[in-house]
Amino acid sequence: MPEPVTAIVGGQREWEDRGWFPPGPKLAICLSGGKNRLDDLTDGELLQVAAAARRQTSWAQSRELAAIAELTRRHTADEDAGDPDYRILSARESVTEEVAAALTVTSDTAANLVHLAERLTGPLAETGEALGAGQLDMAKARVICDVTDRLPEEAARRVQCTALEKASGQTTGQLRRRIRRIAQRLAPEAIEERKREATRLRRLEVWDTPSGTTDLALCDLAPEDAHAIYNKITAAAHGIRTDGDTRPLNAIRADLAAQLLHGAELPDAIRAVLKQGCDAPAPTDGRDPASRQPVSAAHHHTGPRSPSPRSEPGGTSEDLSGDTGIAALADEVDRRLRHVQARVQPRELPHTIRRTVQRIHDQFSDARDAACRGGDEVHGRPGYRPPAAMRRDVEARHPTCVFPTCNQPSHRCDLDHTVPWRPGTTCRCNLAPLCRRHHRLKQRADWRLFQIWAGLLIWVAPSGAWYLVHPDRQ
Ligand SMILES: [Zn+2]
Ligand SMILES: [Zn+2]
Incomplete structure (x- = not known):
């Protein structure tokens, strides 16, 4: 039996002076007051409740990751023994699929979770502890994990240390900018290698959006390539606007890019803009389109499927006659x-x-x-x-x-x-x-x-x- 709310909050109003309650079971009780209790709170207290709920979420997420890490450790401990058999999925991937099925997430998402779980209970244990204590949220823990991925141990440790000094007061964007600079300074070769490896997985992706449209994206290009393409299309779009086109700039850019990819003939003036500085070399390293995204970079865009494998069948049940469908x-x-x-x-x-x-x-x-x-x-x-x-x-x-x-x-x-x-x-x-x-x-x-x-x-x-x-x- 959890302690009743009154035992914890005593004679106080539910939330009074509890702004910095650490996350855990007691905070969960304080947070479970329901809508009516929120009516009594001041604006400042409402913001404290929102922040406390976020701390509590971080705490719960650290438990989720700890459980996944333990499961992974248990099943992969003796995997290295013997020759790998390419016909059979490895123990690590088996755990990933078990997590995917249990949490109803895609394999990519599950692989991300397993990776994050291992790092936050291993080399980034201090970040994991900060998550559990509600000092940072999952998004920031991911930033620290991404930026330190495949960095030498000492560099990763120092980046983590710097990150944790200010992470609680920074947004993910601020945090990423700050620690990226530090990582770049501490381990430039590792960062370069990581980028080279990522561009080997460059690809064209397409996915349907909730509004019924479809996005088309070139992913993991070398930054200089991507920016050069974007800048040229923008310059051409500005030219089209100057000639009296009234469509928004975004629409012109999208239409122009689509026309180009369709192989449409473009007016000479536009072609001239697009051809400027066209000598940027394409990356020529090894092509390996089939290899899977290792983990961290979450390039997953397929929409969620019907959540429960136990849901009703949408089709007919012609295989079973009578009442038993x-x-x-x-x-x-x-x-x-x-x-x-x-x-x-x-x-x-x-x-x-x-x-x-x-x-x-x-x-x-x-x-x-x-x-x-x-x-x-x-x-x-x-x-x-x-x-x-x-x-x-x-x-x-x-x-x-x-x-x-x-x-x-x-x-x-x-x-x-x-x-x-x-x-x-x-x-x-x-x-x-x-x-x-x-x-x-x-x-x-x-x-x-x-x-x-x-x-x-x-x-x-x-x-x-x-x-x-x-x-x-x-
Ligand atoms: Zn499948
Ligand atoms: Zn049969």
């Missing part, structure tokens, strides 16, 4: 697993959940085959490769990779035999799209994927957490 089946399975979870020792959970789902899968075996045979479809095809119509069918059922947080379109995925071919069949009840990464995740012994009904899949993570994936879950 796929959703009902999924709910029933979920209920059974919760029942098991409530009765098992935590250490036994992963093993027990895996075994239970296996049993459910086996129990449905005959009914599943019969449902397949009963439709117009034939159950099972002779070869390993699914026929085109079956592929289309499975891709329509799952428009993306079937990992709960993955957005990879299924036409760019492998069609995986959930139970490996022979004894597994080539059939819609045993096929599902998996992107390369999650295909490799499935190869790990501590992850399991079951297809308990055609299109209804269950992932069991190493922790014993399970994720139901419905057909057509977009």
Whole structure:
């Protein structure tokens, strides 16, 4: 039982003189007064409450990161032993996927969190402590982490030390400017190398925005290139405005850039402006477009997907006739697993959940085959490769990779035999799209994927957490 509010605030009004309460359980109680109590506070006190809530958030985030760091440490401690097997996802990446599924965030976001968690509990432990004490927020901790990334140990330590002196009184922008200068002075070669490495991952990105438009961006160019392009387009746009165009400058710049990328013929005068100083060399270092962004730089723009892997299926449930739709089946399975979870020792959970789902899968075996045979479809095809119509069918059922947080379109995925071919069949009840990464995740012994009904899949993570994936879950 938490202490009642009155025990903490006594006869005082709820917030009186509590501006600098440290974060933690007591502050949580002081903050939980609700809307009515806020009515009694002065403007100054309201601002204190806002600041205190932020401190409390930092505290909670430091707990989140500490838990992730512990999980990572536990599972990656003995990873280096033996040859890495490229067909199987590494333990570190497996932890990332487990975090992604548990927190319903993308793999990139989870990789960022794992990286941040390791640094704030390791080389940047003082920053981690400051976060836990509410002296700085997550955004500032990220700035310190980004600026010191891959710096030599001593340089990173000194940058951190300088950062923490003033971080609580600086915005992220001020903090970044200040410590970047220091990092540049302390470790110019490391900074240069980091930049070279980042430009190797240069790319063209496209993503849809909430307003229904689409952004198109050239990312991680060398700064001199990017600024040269921007300045030239701006100069040309000014020229167009001077000639009487009334569109806003931003719109002219965007239209001009789009025209150029479409390969449109431009008026001579504009071409002349754009050609000025066109000799800036493009970076010529190694090209490695396929390699993944290592972590920190958060270049993630895909919109959030439907948050719960347990949500209702948007599509039909043609595989189950009568009253029992796929959703009902999924709910029933979920209920059974919760029942098991409530009765098992935590250490036994992963093993027990895996075994239970296996049993459910086996129990449905005959009914599943019969449902397949009963439709117009034939159950099972002779070869390993699914026929085109079956592929289309499975891709329509799952428009993306079937990992709960993955957005990879299924036409760019492998069609995986959930139970490996022979004894597994080539059939819609045993096929599902998996992107390369999650295909490799499935190869790990501590992850399991079951297809308990055609299109209804269950992932069991190493922790014993399970994720139901419905057909057509977009
Ligand atoms: Zn089948
Ligand atoms: Zn995937």
